[in-house]
Amino acid sequence: DAGVTQSPTHLIKTRGQQVTLRCSPKSGHDTVSWYQQALGQGPQFIFQYYEEEERQRGNFPDRFSGHQFPNYSSELNVNALLLGDSALYLCASRRRGQSYEQYFGPGTRLTVT
Amino acid sequence: GENVEQHPSTLSVQEGDSAVIKCTYSDSASNYFPWYKQELGKRPQLIIDIRSNVGEKKDQRIAVTLNKTAKHFSLHITETQPEDSAVYFCAARLSISNFGNEKLTFGTGTRLTIIP
Numbered sequence: 001d002a003g004v005t006q007s008p009t010h011l012i013k014t015r016g017q018q019v020t021l022r023c024s025p026k027s028g029h030d031t032v033s034w035y036q037q038a039l040g041q042g043p044q045f046i047f048q049y050y051e052e053e054e055r056q057r058g059n060f061p062d063r064f065s066g067h068q069f070p071n072y073s074s075e076l077n078v079n080a081l082l083l084g085d086s087a088l089y090l091c092a093s094r095r096r097g098q099s100y101e102q103y104f105g106p107g108t109r110l111t112v113t
Numbered sequence: 114g115e116n117v118e119q120h121p122s123t124l125s126v127q128e129g130d131s132a133v134i135k136c137t138y139s140d141s142a143s144n145y146f147p148w149y150k151q152e153l154g155k156r157p158q159l160i161i162d163i164r165s166n167v168g169e170k171k172d173q174r175i176a177v178t179l180n181k182t183a184k185h186f187s188l189h190i191t192e193t194q195p196e197d198s199a200v201y202f203c204a205a206r207l208s209i210s211n212f213g214n215e216k217l218t219f220g221t222g223t224r225l226t227i228i229p
Contacts, residue, residue: 042222
């Protein structure tokens with residue numbers, strides 16, 4: 001049983017560019033949340049998708065947007081990249097019908113130069 | 114919104130001794146408190162969690178206690194081993210009003226080092 005997967009593993013972008021990160025939840029999971037983890041910090045909640053809709057959002061600007069597909073996979077898009085967007089981006093999924101445990105993917109390390 | 118404070122930020126423990134990490138939360142409506150272990154360059158791994166209707170939960174060498182009145186919860190690791198060295202994060206989540214309320218608010222992490 002594959003766990004949560006994310007792609008790409010690492011990414012280097014230039015200020016002003018746009019980036020798309022991808023997440024596939026564990027089998028049987030239907031809810032995907034995205035977190036940003038700056039170096040030496042705890043993860044910060046960006047937003048969460050359930051039934052292909054954004055259900056909850058943290059304190060992130062509109063430059064951060066997302067999407068969930070019918071197969072429950074999800075994308076995180078960041079426009080107009082800033083140096084401060086450099087971080088590890090994690091997605092977490094929760095099993096269908098269960099409302100507590102979230103399991104994280106390995107993350108995408110984004111570096112903005 | 115919810116705010117979670119975690120301490121200490123670093124902790125060094127002799128192998129075989131116990132380690133305790135403490136967190137406090139601000140919103141009394143929070144009802145779920147997971148703990149994650151993150152090794153260098155790896156994903157956060159759920160190691161134990163507790164719900165607000167329980168005061169204590171144990172899984173082998175790891176235990177978590179919750180004091181709802183004081184709004185704090187703690188992670189206890191007994192008989193520590195070198196492989197316990199990692200960064201540990203506590204988190205809290207507000208009660209679910211409808212399905213899809215998933216936001217976890219994390220503490221700032223504790224770097225635990227086990228000294229052989």
